[in-house]
Amino acid sequence: MAIRTTTPGNEKADRPEVRPDVRLETAPMVPVSCESCGITVEARKSSWEQTSIQWHGDLDGCLERRAAPPPTIAGTAFRGCTALRNTLSHAVDRGALPVLTESE
Amino acid sequence: MTTVPDVPRRIETDPVAERYARGWHCLGLSDDYRDGSPHQVTAFGTKLVVWADADGEIHVLDAYCRHMGGDLTQGTVKDGNIACPFHDWRWGGDGRCKQIPYSRRVPLRARTSSWPTLDQDGMLFVWNDPEGNPPIEEQAIPRIPGATSDEWTDWHWYSIRIDGSNCREIVDNVVDMAHFFYVHYSMPTYFKNVFEGHVATQYMNGAERADVAIPSEDGAELLEIRSTASYFGPSFMIDDLVYEFDTGDFESILINCHYPIDTNSFVLQYGIIVKKPQGVSDEHAAASAKTMGDFIKTGFEQDVEIWQNKARIDNPLLCEEDGPVYQLRRWYQQFYTDVADVQAEMTDRFEFELDMTRPAEAWSREVADNVARRDEAAGAH
Structure with missing residues (x-):
């Protein structure tokens, strides 16, 4: 396979900034550690049914992730971790993770 | 409570990067490129020539001949190479000049831009990388079993x-x-x-x-x-x-x-x-x-x-x-x-x-x- 040389229009560009979600300005994500594996993620709940989860680094520490089937042609088969989901519910119960609709 | 200033929100537009994404890009159905003629595709801010050799293998090069700038998409396929319509310089799918019929030998560094290709499940892909590196193995396009199934x-x-x-x-x-x-x-x-x-x-x-x-x-x-x-x-x-x-x-x-x-x-x-x-x-x-x-x-x-x-x-x-x-x-x-x-x-x-x-x-x-x-x-x- 041939390696292509640089063509015009393909030159190195300045790295544009990656902007943060405007919705985080008033309600940032909150760190939560999983009760099952101890991995720390950042989470945010707009409502009971709406959740954002930011993972960091490799996910090998997550037991459910390790047990997940391989990806299909349409993407990852690992939709999410149930232990982490339960952890987030408990964090809400403890008041450690706010639910935005509850504070209205 | 924080107070929010009551002013119209401005739409902000960052400059569009003058560069094209790294990765596999599909150029369409591969059979459409397999008629033995050169095809023109304008992509990544340039013009590409796409053709298939006698074995049906598809190649993609920058369309402009590095000799005198002839448009290879107007050329012909000869012995699996693309021949420039201007002076008949023959370019191979690897981007190297293979032959100049009127010359004893090909000059040094007679190489043009070539795009790595992938012909899979009926579709033709090219790998674009502004840094010029080969395709990243982990980013291979998954096979689609249905595409080759009766x-x-x-x-x-x-x-x-x-x-x-x-x-x-x-x-x-x-x-x-x-x-x-x-x-x-x-x-x-x-x-x-x-x-x-x-x-x-x-x-x-x-x-x-x-x-x-x-x-x-x-x-x-x-x-x-x-x-x-x-x-x-x-x-x-x-x-x-x-x-x-x-x-x-x-x-x-x-x-x-x-x-x-x-x-x-x-x-x-x-x-x-x-x-x-x-x-x-x-x-x-x-x-x-x-x-x-x-x-x-x-x-x-x-x-x-x-x-x-x-x-x-x-x-x-x-x-x-x-x-x-x-x-x-x-x-x-x-x-x-x-x-x-x-x-x-x-x-x-x-x-x-x-x-x-x-x-x-x-x-x-x-x-x-x-x-x-x-x-x-x-x-x-």
Whole structure:
């Protein structure tokens, strides 16, 4: 396979900034550690049914992730971790993770 | 309580990067390039020549001959090489000049730009990389078993040129839950995004809309539409799309892909194959694929209408029921960044599951109103 040389229009560009979600300005994500594996993620709940989860680094520490089937042609088969989901519910119960609709 | 200054919000637009995404880009169905003639493709801000050799292997080079700048797309295929129409210089698929019939030997450094190609499942791909490195193995395009199976139809393929828009607009659709109701006549009932590594996934379920005629099989009742769709890299999406009828599942694979012509235009392509239902003729199955493709085409045409008139916006104002636009763009940025400069935040896993309660309420009402209006209008005639 041939390696292509640089063509015009393909030159190195300045790295544009990656902007943060405007919705985080008033309600940032909150760190939560999983009760099952101890991995720390950042989470945010707009409502009971709406959740954002930011993972960091490799996910090998997550037991459910390790047990997940391989990806299909349409993407990852690992939709999410149930232990982490339960952890987030408990964090809400403890008041450690706010639910935005509850504070209205 | 914080006080928010009551001033109009300004739309902010960052400069569009004068560079093209790193990754595999589909140029269409490979058979279309296999007629023995050179083909012209304008992509990545330049002109490419695409041709197949006698073995059917497809090659892609920069179209301009490094001798005197002749246009190789106007040339001919000779002995598997592309011959320039200007002075008959012969270029091989590896980008090297193989022969100059009127010269004793080929000069040193007679090499032009070549694009690594992948001919897979009936589609032709080229690897674009501004840094000129070979394809990244982990970013290989997954095989689509249905594409080579007799149990599935052949590709039904569409291609539209879109001027006046950067291709980021189509990628934004991955997270844009609400536009599926307003632009694509869907009724989303479940929506989740997962971004990880070079893959961005959208899980979406939908229901039938009483105010829109979705193609159905012989009056069967549509129970649910289930879609799992992922971009593998910057431009190639595979959508595993199942229409569940009371009579059984209608399975399809929808490809949604594009390549940039330049930073302000791109070619949008989509293709569809459907699993032939049991006891149905091949012709009938092919017709189903076409009907479904044409329905999807209408939706894309409405997208195009929006894109060609909208502003590019880098600071979208979002409500909580919108998808993760900023996080998607952060993921997308990895393909416009040198490999050494890719930040962990661009590839780290991010999940976003949307609460569909409020959209479902609002849209059920709107659909009911549309149906009532339609019935009223029908009654008036």
